[in-house]
Amino acid sequence: MNQDIKPFLKTLLASLDAQYNSAAQSFTNVESYATQFGSPLKREAAIIVNGVPIVPSQAEDAKLQFQKKWLGMPNSSHQLTSFDCHLIPGTNTFIINFAARVKFDQSGKTRLGESADLIQENSIVKTARPIWGSWFGVNGNLVIDSNLNAPEVINSFDYRFTYVPKDTNLTV
């Protein structure tokens, strides 16, 4: 069963890294793009990013709020560097502790290719290729259901930067 965790984690990180328009993949609309971020999250999952909890409202559950937040971030690229997990007897849940490194697009654009600059020096952007910055360190913790075939299995998602490089312009 432990053998399935690695592809699961890689798929999860890949969903966070998906680009709206790329050679490999293109989404028909913003909604279909945003709702694939962390798609194995349960709607009521406990989500904490850098020690700040995502607080669900009546109109928007935690998963949707997370996806909106992530949509506002620049493009990312994660690399899984380590993970370990325990199946907790009698609960059908795994706890996972993983480490990754992540770099972000420094071009100043959001995931949708929009820039906050009012005067665009390069008004004609041919290929919006990301300009990757330095590596950040990440530690992640997940509690997931052991039945990984279900569409939504993540009960809690705790994502914490362990290292932020000096040359970043990203506000953490």
Place this chain on the structure above:
Amino acid sequence: GSQALFFQDEDTKNLATNFVTNYLNLWDTNRANLMVLYQNESQFSMQLDTSHPHLIADGNSSSNIDFGNYMPNSRNLTRISSGKARMSKVAVGAEQIYKSFQQLPKTKHNLVEDPTSFSMECYKYAPLNGIVISVHGSFEEAAQPEVSDNSTSQSSRGGRFHSQSRNKKPNLCKKSFDRTFIVLPGPNGSMVVASDLLLIRPFTIDIPWTNSHP
């Protein structure tokens, strides 16, 4: 924004801060005294991430980074594929867990002197009415492990290529870490650690949670 500490509510805050303070104090001074927290089904394993990003600063050069004390027991599952090896690196039950603890270097965590160098999240673990506690920080290695793993690596490897390095003790130096516990309520107000996952990585003096302004 980013914040160093997150607790779901006031009760978990008190529980988790007391737990971590006492735990790390005993981890530094007398690990045998921690074993009351572990039961037959409790699990512990340690993983090593040598490639984790960190600030390369003076006195923290690569010659100072020695993971020799951790390498043989690391359960970094991105690097272990055989089911047998995966199983052998989890300690189950107090007796096995204590053996694993004895194979890790003795440490000093400056939690009391320098609390801002640590960060922590704590939230509910519904299936067993428990909590998940994740701690991030660093420690100094104060002394070599009580029990060295050399005997096992000798028998399994035949000692052909490792005869030189085997007798040399790894350098002691600072490390950064992430550690995640599932803590459950036990009988008579006691606590039980159901799961204990320790991740060891290169020391970084520069940590993101001290840069943020509340």
